[in-house]
Structure formats: structure tokens, C-alpha cells
Amino acid sequence: MKVSETSDVTPKQSSSQPTIRKPKQDRPPDDDRGTWKLNRRNFLSLSGWIAFFIFLFTSTLGALRFMFPRVTYEPPSTFKAGYPEDYIIGEVSEKYKDQYRVWIIRNAEGFIALSAICTHLGCTPRYLASENKFKCPCHGSGFRSDPDFGINFEGPAPRPLERLKISLAEDGQILVDRNIKFRYELGDWTKPEALLKRG
């Protein structure tokens, strides 16, 4: 029988010939309206990308924190407290209390650097000039002012306030070193560096 050239009938292949697979259709099916469908393959791909971006974000964040570490900036342990002439006898100066937690005291003998750290639990006492004392607002400890600057006399503080090393710098200014402390109960207050002598 003669086969027409326009016929749709595919000629039969002989069983000895290898099967030829038809290439996949490279155009969307007729019912495809251009919408993206979440099938299993897309879902896995999407999950992979999300995991990748989370990894990238956390890595970048970690690197930035490494470059800008959290640092607490403490004031230096030594500081200059101006010239002796800047003070008058009998003065308890609070000029350096907020920044360094130190009172500079000028009495008849000279200068004392008194630590403004309560010896109970470390709060900052207040100087009450009218009551001639330092009073801690946390638990009520009291420390004497003139003439026994720093001696504890009321409240739970177990010992006097500490005095700090005080000397004259080369430029003539008062120099305080907060790292070197003098404790009354250890007999340190009689040491020369606990008092900057001035007439």
C-alpha cells in the first residue's frame, strides 16, 4: 500500500533498530499561563538559597563584630588635677569625682586624694559639707571629713575610704595615681605618697 506524504502515521520501525527517544518538548505546554509553580524541585532549590543567604548574613555579622569588638573605655589610672595654687585650704574639691571617683582635699598639711568608692559595696558616697562628712546613698555608711578624712563611723562600711598616691608632676601639676592605694587599717596613710605636703 502506498503511504501518503501528508499522513500522520509513523512508519513502524523494525525491531532490530534501536529505540529513538523523542527530545523533550522545549516549549511550555499549552495550558502554561506563565505562573511559577512550587514543585518539589523548586522547593529544594529555594531552601538551598535561603540557607545560603542566612549563612552569608551571619558570617558577615560575625566578621563585623570581630572588626569592631565591644570595648569598655575606662578613664586612665593617672590624671593631673591642676596646680596647687588652684585650691584653697579647707577645700574638698569634687571636680574629678564624676570622671575619676576621687576627691582632692586641701588641708593645712597639704593635699590628699581620697577615693570616692564606698568600702562596703562600691557605691559613690556624697560629700555633705554642712554635716562635715561623706555619706553613701546605698546603705547609709558615713565617713568623716575634716580632720579625719575618710574614716568610717556609721553604717555597714567595714573600713575607711582609701587614699590614693598623690605627687607633683614635672610641670608642677598635682598628679594622682588611682592604681596605688593606701589603707588606713594597714597603716598606709602615714606613707609619704599618701599626702602631698604643702604648707
Ligand code: FES
Ligand atoms: S555601698 Fe556604701 S553603704 Fe553599701
